[in-house]
Amino acid sequence: MKKILLTIVLSSLVLCQFSMASELMKDFDSLGGNSDLYKKAKALNPELRTQVVQNRIVDRRLRLELSPTYMNYWGGNPYLSSQSVGMELAFHINPRWSLDLSYTFGFQNDVTSEWTSLVNLGVVPDVDFPKSSLMGFVTYYPFYGKLNAFDTVIHFDLYTSLGAGTTELSFGNQATLGANIGLGIWWSQHLTTRIGYRYQTYEAQLKNGPEDLDMSSAFVSVGYML
Amino acid sequence: MMNAITKLLINRLISISFLLSFSHTVLASDILDLLGGKEAQVEIGKDKSLTQELRREIGSLNAEQVILFNFLDQGQYEKAFYQWGSAFDGTRFAYEPTGRALKAYLFYKVGLQINALEMLMSIQNPNTIKKEMRSFWKEAAPLANPSWQLADMGWDPMWTDVFGRQAEVQVKSRKIFDANDYTQIEALLRKSGENTEERAWLEWQLALHFALNGDAAKGSKVLSLLMKEKKNFIEPNLMNITAARMLYENGYLDAAVQYYQTVDKSSDYWFVAQEELAWSYIRKGEPQNTLAVTKSLVQPSFKALIGPETVFLRALSQLKVCDYKGASQSLLDYKSFFKPKAEKLESLMADNTEPVEFFFKSLEKNGRLPLVKLKAKAYELPRYVTRDEVLYRLSQRAVGLKAEAVKAAELYSKSLSGGTAKVGFQADINDIKVGTDNKYQTAKNAFYNRIKLLATEEVTEINQILQKMHIVEAEILQQVTVSQDIASTDKSEFDVKKGSTGGKARDVLKFPATEEIWFDEISNFKIDVKKGCQISKK
DSSP: OHHHHHHHHHHHHHHHHHHHHHHHHHHHHTTTOOHHHHHHHHTOOOEEEEEEEEEOSSOOSSEEEEEEEEEEEEESSTTEEEEEEEEEEEEESSSSEEEEEEEEEEEEEEEOHHHHHHHHTTOOOOOOOEEEEEEEEEEEEEEEEEEEETTEEEEEEEEEEEEEEEEEETTEEEEEEEEEEEEEEEOSSSEEEEEEEEEEEEEEEETTEEEEEEEEEEEEEEEEEO | OHHHHHHHHHHHHHHHHHHHHHOSOOOHHHHHHHTTOOOOOOOOOTTHHHHHHHHHHHOSOOHHHHHHHHHHHTTOHHHHHHHHHHHHTTSHHHHSHHHHHHHHHHHHHTTOHHHHHHHHHTOSOGGGSOHHHHHHHHHHSOTTSTHHHHOOOOOOTTHHHHHOHHHHHHHHTTSOOOTTOHHHHHHHHHHSOTTOHHHHHHHHHHHHHHHHTTOHHHHHHHHHHHHHOSSOSSOHHHHHHHHHHHHHHTTOHHHHHHHHTTSOTTSTHHHHHHHHHHHHHHHTTOHHHHHHHHHHHSOGGGTTTSOHHHHHHHHHHHHHTTOHHHHHHHHHHHHHHHHHHHHHHHHHHTTOOHHHHHHHHHHHHHSSOOGGGGGGGGGGSOTTTTTOHHHHHHHHHHHHHHHHHHHHHHHHHHHHHHOSSOOSOOHHHHHHHHHHHHHHHHHHHHHHHHHHHHHHHHHHHHHHHHHHHHHHHHHHHHHHHHHHHHSBOOGGGOOEEOOOOSOOSTTEEEEEOOSSOOGGGTTOEEEEEESTTBOOOO
16 A cells, blocks of 8 residues: 555656656747747847957067068069068067068079070160168057967958168169068967058169069068067 | 603693693694794785784684685785685674674775775774784775775774774765764865865865855855866866856856856756856846857757756847747747657666666766767667766765675686685686675676666656746747737837857857857857837837
8 A cells, every 4th residue: 555655656756757857848938939029029129249359369569570581573673583581570569559670681683584685686785783671660550360270269450651771782772762561470489471462662773763663472482589 | 762762752741731721722833833834935915913813812713714714815816705715604703893804805906895894884883803903904905996985885883993083974974964964064174185086075065064054154265265176186177067057046147157158068967057147147137248158059959968947048038038939949949859868768767777777888988978979879778867966976985885896706717626625616716706796786786776776866857847838838839819909019118138248259150050060159149129029119
């Protein structure tokens, strides 16, 4: 008899538990089922402005960045193909502004096939080789963004800079003006990469007289932030 | 000639009789010496002094006992272990404290350490155990041995003389104290050594005791001492969240917010810290910040990690800024997050052991682990499983006992050749194997029951919050119906609630929030609310 009673009690408890469980599920089903409510609710929207405000991963306040750079020139003198390597030293005042010093050394100055063709025709075009260049720039970083690289977020900035300096040519030094636009990628607290375009203008001393040259170059650098 | 030999033999016999009558504790090795025999040339273990003492204690030894002590002398513990039954079963020594301590010592030496410690600690009047045996135990079982943490045992104060004060503190402080256990905690603290894990645990318990009993000032003092320790035995995130809670409870909401923000994202406490941070903002009258914080949390990928209160809190803050559309969405979010969760937990309560087994194996493999490491299975388990200290300790005991059960099975299978006098498998070793298996099953059942309890508590919580969500729904309905009457209509005084969450550094980056959320954006949302609960005149 006791066993039967115990079985009844236990069965009731189990049934009670299942019944509670199904009550809970029914209760869930009744939540949020009022479609009229949603229509009315949607008509009463406050203005919610949601932004993501996050800290920069790489701090660029009062930091130095040293970057070996490679540049490939085009434009300017059509008879000359130049490449240079150099070193950039950037002092980041803050993430918006930096002061940069750029030294490049022309390690390859070749004449082009056009120059050879003219020489074959008996005309020797004059060229003034850029040997090296030293320039200072003021750089402004107005735009930023982020990349998702294999689930690692990397910040980058687009920048532009203006500068002046001097270019050592085959026939002496010339004042030079320059401008950059580029992309700075801050991989980590120390490792950086820059890819960009540089415009330089200076006066070349040719046999027929001085000539303004507008040089373009693409550059890439891999730097270390101190 | 014959007379001379007879005389010599008689003299030798007289000498032997004399020696025997001189002492009842003639040792077998003495007899061996007297008879001119030599012990086998084996390496003598350091237990020699122990066996000498025990030989003296027992007195005359039978052959099986001699064999056992010889094994002990030679450090052949497994053989000595197998020999125990033949040597001492049914003897008075086997029931005496020293005999039981010796048996436990053999268990310990063959790798059944939890069993051994439990066996040892069950001895009444440990001070009656022979001094030599006690000192051997002390040397054999250093406090760093994990079995001290895993054995289920009480502590007779007399054991303090054997294992020292630190052992007493270590065993007693493993307890998770109640809020009213101040006297016990304080007494143990006095005995604990500086810079020990036990002391840190006790100080932690003391801080909790003060906090739970409304003495936040004392609690904060103890907690700040703990936080300043160079080596933190208590997880820093847990201390930070506790400090935040103390501040919150006492109304220091700004300070509480700062502490909640120090909890690492990688910590299991981060989600609860964020939830409580959101509560702090709502208490500060900044529902826009509560919205920003909960936006990070109420994400499908976090459904296993957040509690039901988070969604309720979000709905509440949406009501506060009259974001009825958002509040309505929160109702649906609650249903989609917690209805399946409740179903999973109910199946767990109704004996679905699969997720529990998975969790147990994860603990066995990795030790303590965060909930996210359980991946999809986390949704099938109560969300506190990885933070529950009781559960963790039960799991560790079960894992330890499982290893001992394997060891016992191995000893049993080896008993065929390992025993000396007996032939075949030894029944008493099988009893040990069965006993260890039973202990393991008991620990595992306790582990399972604890998870069931946590599941029951969570289902109850889900149900309670569900009732609150129904109230939110009713409130939305009512407010929407009368919104034209209750809303302010003066366009010139549009209320703007500026958010203050998100990055705090000088050089922050701002991005527009989109439907797609990047992982680095979590907890970096900022929400400004304009025209909340206001309607312009038309």
